[in-house]
Amino acid sequence: MSENKESTNEEKIESGDNLDIIDDGIKKLQEENSDLKDKWQRALADYQNLERRTQVEISQRVSSKTNDLLLNFINIYEDFVRAENSLSKEKIDTSGIIAVIKNMESLLFENNIKPIDAIGKIFDPQIHEAVSMIVNETLDEGTITQEVSKGYISGKAILKPSKVIVSKK
Numbered sequence: 208m209s210e211n212k213e214s215t216n217e218e219k220i221e222s223g224d225n226l227d228i229i230d231d232g233i234k235k236l237q238e239e240n241s242d243l244k245d246k247w248q249r250a251l252a253d254y255q256n257l258e259r260r261t262q263v264e265i266s267q268r269v270s271s272k273t274n275d276l277l278l279n280f281i282n283i284y285e286d287f288v289r290a291e292n293s294l295s296k297e298k299i300d301t302s303g304i305i306a307v308i309k310n311m312e313s314l315l316f317e318n319n320i321k322p323i324d325a326i327g328k329i330f331d332p333q334i335h336e337a338v339s340m341i342v343n344e345t346l347d348e349g350t351i352t353q354e355v356s357k358g359y360i361s362g363k364a365i366l367k368p369s370k371v372i373v374s375k376k
Contacts, residue, residue, distance in 0.1 A: 270364070274366055277359075277361065277366055278359075280311070280314070281320070281359055281366060283311075284308070284315070285356075285357070287304060287308050290304060291304045291305060291308060318361070319361055319362060320359055320360070320361050320366065321359065321360055321361075322357050323335075323358035323365075323369045325351045325354045325357075325358065325369040326351055326354055327350065327351065328350070328351050329347070329350060329351070330349040330351055330371065334358060334368055334369060335358065335368055335370075335371050335373075336358075336368040336369065336370050336371065337371060337372070337373045338355050338370045338371065338372060339355075340372070340373050341372055341373075341374060341375070342376065343374040343376075344376055346374040347374070348375055349373055349374065351371045351372070352371075352373065353371065353372040354369055354370070354371055355370040355372065356370035358370070
């Protein structure tokens, strides 16, 4: 009978040791699980940030290339306007050129490209480029008196600043 009691006590001791080992293993696995979960969340956040940055960069590149294309188009549009003005001064029929200019203007309008109104406004270096200054005591300092070259804006982006002559006292 004493052997039975000893074996039962040994089993209890061994099963207690096993429970400690199992508890230690569970704690270790929980810590590892927590670490892996943390690493996964960081990796997911890094991926989402990369995805957002990539989308912003792509959008900026597309916008930049589109603005470059539109600026080139505006230069051609202005060439047509100058050609029409020159030919009409010489009394040459410009109805075909006028039709092309109107088509170009509607394309600019459809793409939200607007000319910058400059004459009579106060000089703003964000949207104007001063090419000359003239003395004019009747106007406020920095008032735009003439527009040498029209400027254009697309949304908030300045495609081409207005080249202007500004008053000074």
